[in-house]
Amino acid sequence: MKNTVDTFRRQKERGDKITMLTCYDYSTAKLMDEAGINSLLVGDSLGMVMLGYPDTLSVTMEDIIHHTKAVSRGAQNALVVGDMPFMSYQVSVDRAVENAGRLIKEGGAQAVKLEGGVTVAEQIRAISRASVPVVAHIGLTPQSINAFGGFKVQGKSIEAARALVEDARAVEEAGAFAVVLEAVPASVAEAITKALLIPTIGIGAGRHCDGQVLVYQDMLDLFGNLKPKFVKVFGDAGGVMRAAFASYIEETKSGAFPSEEHSFIADAGADIGAEILAEPESDR
Ligand code: KIV
Numbered sequence: 539m540k541n542t543v544d545t546f547r548r549q550k551e552r553g554d555k556i557t558m559l560t561c562y563d564y565s566t567a568k569l570m571d572e573a574g575i576n577s578l579l580v581g582d583s584l585g586m587v588m589l590g591y592p593d594t595l596s597v598t599m600e601d602i603i604h605h606t607k608a609v610s611r612g613a614q615n616a617l618v619v620g621d622m623p624f625m626s627y628q629v630s631v632d633r634a635v636e637n638a639g640r641l642i643k644e645g646g647a648q649a650v651k652l653e654g655g656v657t658v659a660e661q662i663r664a665i666s667r668a669s670v671p672v673v674a675h676i677g678l679t680p681q682s683i684n685a686f687g688g689f690k691v692q693g694k695s696i697e698a699a700r701a702l703v704e705d706a707r708a709v710e711e712a713g714a715f716a717v718v719l720e721a722v723p724a725s726v727a728e729a730i731t732k733a734l735l736i737p738t739i740g741i742g743a744g745r746h747c748d749g750q751v752l753v754y755q756d757m758l759d760l761f762g763n764l765k766p767k768f769v770k771v772f773g774d775a776g777g778v779m780r781a782a783f784a785s786y787i788e789e790t791k792s793g794a795f796p797s798e799e800h801s802f803i804a805d806a807g808a809d810i811g812a813e814i815l816a817e818p819e820s821d822r
Pocket residue numbers: 560579580581582583584621675718720741751752753
């Protein structure tokens with residue numbers, strides 16, 4: 539059954555944890571969907587893990603739409619969330635609504651995500667009023683790394699924790715149906731989770747959130763550039779891929795691949811090539 543905004547709400551009520559992974563392509567979306575994931579986030583992390591940028595700031599609307607289309611085609615049941623890139627919603631409320639609409643109309647997403655709390659509450663309110671469900675994202679918001687001075691845990695001091703609670707309340711009040719809490723102390727995430735009616739989805743925010751999200755390259759050890767403390771490797775796909783690439787190179791060079799099993803035979807039989815070469819060139 540298709541996961542919806544309502545599924546998220548009921549899961550929080552029942553204490554059934556919401557599962558979300560980032561996803562950027564059709565084949566992986568199908569695999570995750572078949573595994574029973576609740577939601578696929580086409581995150582702007584694609585700038586780093588798919589496109590090789592040092593951060594998420596260069597990602598464009600076109601990048602996100604392109605990948606959201608592919609994920610939407612592979613996701614039968616999972617709720618697809620398209621991430622709003624840097625400067626696609628900060629400039630004005632109108633631009634925010636317009637760009638959120640593009641992720642739904644062109645990308646095929648069922649919801650959008652944007653970073654920020656109190657400062658983007660008006661954008662969340664306007665997008666929600668336009669019938670586009672919004673996931674908010676507070677704590678370590680990677681689009682603000684220049685303002686934060688790097689990828690740093692947020693909400694560690696009592697003042698910072700209070701500000702986070704204020705952000706969480708603001709996004710809920712503005713109409714967000716869920717909120718991602720990134721890199722915040724577990725006790726602060728627990729307090730926010732208890733204070734809100736909407737579900738919290740944690741990444742580096744401890745076990746008390748209503749759900750969890752991870753970047754799939756991180757949980758499969760496919761991306762070596764950055765290893766945050768909160769990442770658990772659930773499968774060594776990186777190791778499996780490295781070994782497979784090495785075998786392919788070795789077998790191709792040795793001639794072991796392709797064998798007969800992976801070759802075609804002409805109707806006229808296996809010797810047809812030799813027969814053609816034996817013919818005088820004028821007959822070919
Ligand atoms: O872009 C992304 O992948 C994200 C997740 C880390 C929540 O925002």
